[in-house]
Amino acid sequence: MTDTLRTPRAPREHGLDGPALLDAYRTMRTIRDFEERLHEEFATGDIPGFVHLYAGEEASATGVCAHLDDGRDVIASTHRGHGHCIAKHVDVKSMMAEIYGRTTGACHGKGGSMHIADLSKGMLGANGIVGGGPPLICGAALAAKVRGDGGVGVAFFGDGGSNQGTTLESLNLASVWQLPAVFVAENNGYAEATSAEWSVGGGSIAARAAAFGMPGVSVDGFDFFAVHEAAGAAIDRARAGGGPTLIEVRLTRYYGHFEGDQQKYRADEVRHARAELDCVKRFRQQVAGTLADAQLDAIDAQVARLIDEAVSEARAAPLPTGADLETDVYISYL
Amino acid sequence: MTDTLRTPRAPREHGLDGPALLDAYRTMRTIRDFEERLHEEFATGDIPGFVHLYAGEEASATGVCAHLDDGRDVIASTHRGHGHCIAKHVDVKSMMAEIYGRTTGACHGKGGSMHIADLSKGMLGANGIVGGGPPLICGAALAAKVRGDGGVGVAFFGDGGSNQGTTLESLNLASVWQLPAVFVAENNGYAEATSAEWSVGGGSIAARAAAFGMPGVSVDGFDFFAVHEAAGAAIDRARAGGGPTLIEVRLTRYYGHFEGDQQKYRADEVRHARAELDCVKRFRQQVAGTLADAQLDAIDAQVARLIDEAVSEARAAPLPTGADLETDVYISYL
Amino acid sequence: MARSISYREALNEALAQEMERDPSVIVMGEDNAGGAGAPGESDAWGGVLGVTKGLHPRFPGRVLDTPISESAFIGAAIGAATRGLRPVAELMFIDFMGVCFDQIFNQAAKFRYMFGGKAVTPVVIRAMYGAGLRAAAQHSQAMYPAFTAVPGLKVVLPSSPYEAKGLMIQAIRDDDPVIFCEHKAMYDVVGEVPAESYTIPFGEAGIVREGEDVTVVALGRMVSVASDAAAELAASGVDCEVIDPRTTSPLDAGTILESVARTGRLVVVDEASPRCGMAADIAALVAREEFGALRAPIGAVTPPHTPVPFSPALEDLYMPDAGRVVAAVKSAVDWKP
Amino acid sequence: MARSISYREALNEALAQEMERDPSVIVMGEDNAGGAGAPGESDAWGGVLGVTKGLHPRFPGRVLDTPISESAFIGAAIGAATRGLRPVAELMFIDFMGVCFDQIFNQAAKFRYMFGGKAVTPVVIRAMYGAGLRAAAQHSQAMYPAFTAVPGLKVVLPSSPYEAKGLMIQAIRDDDPVIFCEHKAMYDVVGEVPAESYTIPFGEAGIVREGEDVTVVALGRMVSVASDAAAELAASGVDCEVIDPRTTSPLDAGTILESVARTGRLVVVDEASPRCGMAADIAALVAREEFGALRAPIGAVTPPHTPVPFSPALEDLYMPDAGRVVAAVKSAVDWKP
Ligand SMILES: Cc1ncc(C[n+]2csc(CCOP(=O)(O)OP(=O)(O)O)c2C)c(N)n1
Ligand SMILES: Cc1ncc(C[n+]2csc(CCOP(=O)(O)OP(=O)(O)O)c2C)c(N)n1
Ligand SMILES: [Mg+2]
Ligand SMILES: [Mg+2]
DSSP states (O other): OOOSOSSOOOOOOOOOOHHHHHHHHHHHHHHHHHHHHHHHHHHHTOSOSOOOOOTTOHHHHHHHHTTOOTTTOEEEOOSSOHHHHHHTTOOHHHHHHHHTTOTTSTTTTSSOGGGOOBGGGTBOOOOSSTTOHHHHHHHHHHHHHHHTOOOOEEEEEETTGGGSHHHHHHHHHHHHTTOSEEEEEEEOSEETTEEHHHHSTTSOSTTHHHHTTSOEEEEETTOHHHHHHHHHHHHHHHHTTOOOEEEEEEOOOSSOSSTTOOOGGGHHHHHHIIIIIOHHHHHHHHTTTTSOHHHHHHHHHHHHHHHHHHHHHHHHSOOOOHHHHTTTSOSSOO | OOOSOSSOOOOOOOOOOHHHHHHHHHHHHHHHHHHHHHHHHHHTTOSOSOOOOOTTOHHHHHHHHTTOOTTTOEEEOOSSOHHHHHHTTOOHHHHHHHHTTOTTSTTTTSSOGGGOOBGGGTBOOOOSSTTOHHHHHHHHHHHHHHHTOOOOEEEEEETTGGGSHHHHHHHHHHHHTTOSEEEEEEEOSEETTEEHHHHSTTSOSTTHHHHTTSOEEEEETTOHHHHHHHHHHHHHHHHTTOOOEEEEEEOOOSSOSSTTOOOGGGHHHHHHIIIIIOHHHHHHHHTTTTSOHHHHHHHHHHHHHHHHHHHHHHHHSOOOOHHHHTTTSOSSOO | OOOEEEHHHHHHHHHHHHHHHOTTEEEEETTSSSSOSSTTOTTSOSSTTSTTTTHHHHSTTSEEEOOSOHHHHHHHHHHHHHTTOEEEEEEEEGGGGGGTHIIIIIIITTHHHHTTTOOOOOOEEEEEEOSSSSOOTTSOOOOHHHHHTSTTOEEEOOOSHHHHHHHHHHHHHOSSOEEEEEETTOTTOEEEOOSSOOOOOTTOOEEEEOOSSEEEEEOTTHHHHHHHHHHHHHHTTOOEEEEEOSEEESOOHHHHHHHHHHHOOEEEEOSSOSTTSHHHHHHHHHHHHSGGGOOSOOEEEOOOSSOOOSSHHHHHHHSOOHHHHHHHHHHHHHOOO | OOOEEEHHHHHHHHHHHHHHHOTTEEEEETTSSSSOSSTTOTTSOSSTTSTTTTHHHHSTTSEEEOOSOHHHHHHHHHHHHHTTOEEEEEEEEGGGGGGTHIIIIIIITTHHHHTTTOOOOOOEEEEEEOSSSSOOTTSOOOOHHHHHTSTTOEEEOOOSHHHHHHHHHHHHHOSSOEEEEEETTOTTOEEEOOSSOOOOOTTOOEEEEOOSSEEEEEOTTHHHHHHHHHHHHHHTTOOEEEEEOSEEESOOHHHHHHHHHHHOOEEEEOSSOSTTSHHHHHHHHHHHHSGGGOOSOOEEEOOOSSOOOSSHHHHHHHSOOHHHHHHHHHHHHHOOO
């Protein structure tokens, strides 16, 4: 897991121009700030429910979603979904408001952190069920295939989720149906407090691809460019009718399983990752020759402002009322 | 699937003495006659419900179960369970009576063909749910491991069942827990009318073992000795604490998916298998140097009588009555 | 509408007509295209039920076989529905819901609510239910109460070929997720069915027989059992009103309550297990909303609290029959405080 | 019994005492041993609920972590039970039943019947249920009616630390499969619990409060809500009898019917969804068996037919509260034909 380089190496030919790099940086920075701020806000006691932070894993969502269209491409996410939402262009303020349970939230306050979705952006939802997303993504990919619109479906799941039967079945179905689908296993080493080294029989998630007849690769998730390259190849192949791919992204979560978990069981590991491997820092080093520090600092400032506004607007937004309780269960009923 | 030898080759060193060979032959012959007779009886209209015949696959159940004790070892079976039951020493007459729905049946007439079980023989049941057995066998193997009695658990399932998430999860759990378990995938080429070549992504069930960190082998299921050898190695390893194994057994079913299926979709294949590959015929050829024809013919006669008696006794046995309807739902209730 | 076809044919015709009309309708399930990938298998089966037979050659690319992976393919149908298709997925036996229930009740059913009203998931999940074919405990259940309990799902129980066609077309056109429960012992039941396309709205009960003495609410296959009982009772002077709710969610409470308001007596006939089932659900509705009209205990005719037994001798005792309905109605009529 | 401990501690103590007493008791679930395989993880967690904390070091080899593979490990607990162990498996949130229901309702529940009375499957499946912690639609459900409906399962809903310990010990010793439903908002509720081992039998309701005017049957966490309402009603002169069935299967029908025979009025308070739930089940029982005593419509206080909403503003409206119980009881008392 931590076999990655300590010194930044130059990304291979990535074909990304300045605006694309700035975009990627903005996405990663937005995710990071969103999560760090949530960590603080959660401590105030004002955020209800369960919150699972994505900080540390930014390069994965960003590197994958950089290849996706809002319109024809769909992703499904997990309980740890904020990063995927932001990378798929869900409005950040609507996300924050959702987490605070407000009517201005992406889901009118009915979903919360674990169920943020925006179908108009091809974001089929965070998911409270481990392994809930992969079957749905088979369907999104099937719809794209039936329509022939070149769209792809991408399912994110964790190392823990890679042991769920629903996920394993979906790999097989995608292979059998030759779907335009990509399965991204974010292996952060733990499912709650259970280590992936123990729970993933055979030790490699990527190697499971072969069992279902699809290519599998394992990439360094601290390196945006590594993720970007692997995802690009898989998504291009899917669009071209070449079928599904499984990508294992090796990375680390900076916070506990959920807010409230002290994670004493891995304090050293987190310290090391933050200091030596951090994907945002590394990205800045990797693009040092291409982008000016000032450009990146300007984004930092813009993002900081956005997150500030998101929090203060969420806090000020109205809560839903009794009139909202029984609406939207059905489109039509009685 | 049909890449097997047409001419019998000598079995490798199998270490089976005369009585063991006769036992194996008796088991295979019993299964064959039981199933062929059921096929006839079903046509009379007197057998209720769904019946899935195992004819053609005898070498698999027999080759595996030859290594098992009734006491400490457990198997779980499928909808196509008669062969496994017979090989695990479930009383043949009680099986026939069960299929006829009589009180003398193994399950008092409450289970039927799809639910024949005999826990006292370590037969945890046929199963109406594809993928139902493998999780249960993880538990049987766990119990053996916790008790340290050297017992093993064996899960039989089909090519279709190898795509069920419950099966795939079980492979992983058995690997992670290092259970004394053996998974026997009986690949007869079809799940109902759907071909395994299509439904098994990647094309090889045996190769799925690697994905979960266990050894996987593929054997010719028309050859008793091939199955026997592979199963022996896996079971020995399991008993010795070496963890689970996946064995893919390649074979053919002679009848339709269930009685009533005309299986026009594979008539040629069945004709070929019966004529050229049949495991019972082949066994006789393979042991020609060791056992006298007369010995085998005597078994044929005994088995024919047993099956005759089983049918006539089943037909004559009493049906359950209203007094049986609500018993045995619980051990104690209200 | 002089033409008579079977329940199976009615369903097949509904699927074919909707596939013809709307290219977004697709069909999937185990052997639904008839076995795939091997020579000669196309349309060999039309699902184990035969309901999809003939569709595969007629609608290329829109009738899909699946591996035995219910979570994956039922989930795929749901996911495809969120992307604008109208998939009809066959779960085969409703008893198999246990390997894929999550996709149905935690995903499809909840999307619209959890996502603040922004999801549309027009999926139909077909499954056969019910006892009577000696299929034993894991292939004979009537699991629809578990689906009826889930907010966000609609649940349909057609009681005749006519209902089967009209409700299926409605299910496909409906924008909410629908669980469509076909009784396995009814596929060969024949009845009059219009050749042209038509829909039967959800939440509108059918009044199978009008009557003044006792309201009998019966579901699915029990509608014909209740009708037989009503005919028998009529001969002995008891006049039953037989109501077929057609859908358990939404449930047409109005028709039931209005009937009980007239008759003062209720017997519910249901094939599901007795605990937390439809018989309880409808009894509770009436005991809450129309108590004042009730003149007798609310009768329930259901199977006992046991798994479905295999032996025909037991299964016949397990299933509610007309005799038990007659007895329940008579005891309601004869009841004295 | 002056000692007070929490609901969580009561469960932990029950597990520890039974593991001490009987070597065939084992415990398994995600993080139940506290994370496995990595240094320093032993007992880091005791399940996400903390209920199994401390057991792993005390009972080596008998407290197992599992991968996130509910079908496999719940099935394994069931399989092990058929082989003489007494496994207690943690499903964590009851909402996760959708990925493993088959092993529970088609396997464990049916073995004894399908196999003609020859199987013994003493497994306990623990799961937390219920709303109130802003855990949203997929982590807040009260799914026990779906289990109650299944012949072959027993279903337990402890309403206090005292009940939690005694019912858990009974569940472990019981020879049938048991679904043990813990309310997630009650783990920190403190109450008097004897230090020594004791059992509370299944199918015997607790009479939480005696009363003459109205019978209030409440389940799980709703028992305290109903008790609060009863206290408030007593002040205004309405005398409620509050009954806690403790187990929904078996259900102590006798105690409920006997009470309604005296009071003539029934209100059921339940946290499950209203359709095909326990409120309906108990109402139907009474409308069938004790109709003659009833003097008012049977009231039900349940959530609406919606998924559980996330926003605290909505979730507080979703959950039955004492105010709604008071209103339901009053309307039963005030009802005029
Ligand atoms: C079916 C199911 N089982 C268990 C859980 C509880 N749970 C939520 S997150 C989680 C760990 C997931 O681990 P992983 O997939 O590695 O994702 P990560 O949290 O590391 O991002 C568990 C066990 C769940 N939500 N759904
Ligand atoms: C969960 C589930 N899905 C579907 C079925 C229906 N079904 C019964 S047997 C069968 C085919 C099984 O194929 P395979 O596993 O290859 O076993 P075989 O019949 O070839 O022995 C199917 C689809 C079932 N019983 N359970
Ligand atoms: Mg993880
Ligand atoms: Mg097969």
